[in-house]
Amino acid sequence: MKALLPNRRGRFFGVTLLSAIAAGAMIGVPAIAAAAPADVAGSAASVTPVTTAESGASGADGGVDAASCVAGMSPHLVRLTGSDGDPVRNPVLLVHGWLSTAMPESEAGPRPVTTSTGIANSPFSRPVEWSSDGDPAVDLRSLQERLSELPDTTVFAFDYSSMAALWVGHTATAPALAGVIDCLAAESGDTVDIVAHSMGGLALRYALGGSNEGVASHVGQVITVATPNEGSQVASAVSILGDATQSLFSSASLLAQIAVPAIVGICNREMESDARVGCDIPPSVRTVFAVAGDGGQALRAGSAELSSVPEWPSSVKVHAIAGDYRIHVTAGLVPPEIFTALRDAAGVFGLDVRPALDEEIEAGDGIVEVSSATADADSSFIARCDVTVELTTTEGSATFGDLTERFGGIPPLAGPCAHDRLFENDDVARDIVATLGASRG
Structure with a gap:
């Protein structure tokens, strides 16, 4: 095997x-x-x-x-x-x-x-x-x-x-x-x-x-x-x-x-x-x-x-x-309010300022990866389940908090694609x- x-x-x-x-x-x-x-x-x-x-x-x-x-x-x-x-x-x-x-x-x-x-x-x-x-x-x-x-x-x-x-x-x-x-x-x-x-x-x-x-x-x-x-x-x-x-x-x-x-x-x-x-x-x-x-x-x-x-x-x-959690995480290296101001100012000149971190994590079901769960089938x-965690704005932080409240925890250990909760999907x-x-x- x-x-x-x-x-x-x-x-x-x-x-x-x-x-x-x-x-x-x-x-x-x-x-x-x-x-x-x-x-x-x-x-x-x-x-x-x-x-x-x-x-x-x-x-x-x-x-x-x-x-x-x-x-x-x-x-x-x-x-x-x-x-x-x-x-x-x-x-x-x-x-x-x-x-x-x-x-x-x-x-x-x-x-x-x-x-x-x-x-x-x-x-x-x-x-x-x-x-x-x-x-x-x-x-x-x-x-x-x-x-x-x-x-x-x-x-x-x-x-x-x-x-x-x-x-x-x-x-x-x-x-x-x-x-x-x-x-x-x-x-x-x-x-x-x-x-x-x-x-x-x-x-x-x-x-x-x-x-x-x-x-x-x-x-x-x-x-x-x-x-x-x-x-x-x-x-x-x-x-x-x-x-x-x-x-x-x-x-x-x-x-x-x-x-x-x-x-x-x-x-x-x-x-x-x-x-x-x-x-x-x-x-x-x-x-x-x-x-x-x-x-x-x-x-x-x-x-x-x-x-x-x-x-x-x-x-x-x-x-x-x-279960296939795709967790998109973005975060800046400056405080959220400063990043927002910089992004708005750059937009006046047609520039697109992105956060320092822009990453998608393939987390499977939090316990088992997709390739392992589907092997030999x-x-x-x-x-x-696509989840976005935006850490550069206060609105983004609120979104993460909403996910926690809805799913009874933080993905990928909670929610509809989590290992122990797939039957609740x-x-x-x-x-x-x-x-x-x-x-x-």
């Missing part, structure tokens, strides 16, 4: 972004980069893979018993439409991503999910808010609701949130996912359409590859959303930031050098035991900590784990969706439904 090395602009953007996030973590990134690798490896190695036959009930021929396998797949398989015992027809399976869940907020884990602690609730169940141009959406139904209204369709979710902090190639996640696909195909007599978010797309590649080649014959349309096929720019930036600040951290007090790695190590061990309950800290800091773990380190561009991810089987058609849909939800409809003729 081709490795994606972060370009200079992407690296600068990622380091700047992660510097802000990590500032509240006691300059803990160097400790993150070195936090207990032996423990991480040991945690992954202790997991016993589940084979397809073991993950569900077996029939007389050793295959999946369609009459009982759906109940036997609990808690991995969550039925989102209909009731237990209802026929399964044209199944659609939703697969969540890293540090996430397929459960609605009220069912996401033993602790309440809030804006300050815990993992995010299911991205598939969130109401749609915007279109890619930033305008409010007219249709506010979640993707889950829209899929449930497809004719003769049963919607399920595959939930691996208890293992969602670990690398999907080192756990029972992929074999369990393969078992779920086999089960739904046997139960329905149809192929299974799959929508996978972020690292869920990599879990699916593992489930369909290796020793599970036969599973691919049970798969219909695959749609990946923001899957880091060639790595994550943020995961790479954290490592770069860690290297850059290593010397600074080494000059800290002995207490800090001992305490910070210990805190990070404890937090990661909790998340690797169960990603739903580990570390009662704000999600942004929690994510930075998690980059030190098995899953986070594997998501760096060029990692050995990414290079070993199986190719998509030739029989499977993959449609990839990516047969077709793609790019949700592009009406254009994305419509494309998924249309793609599934087209694949069924």
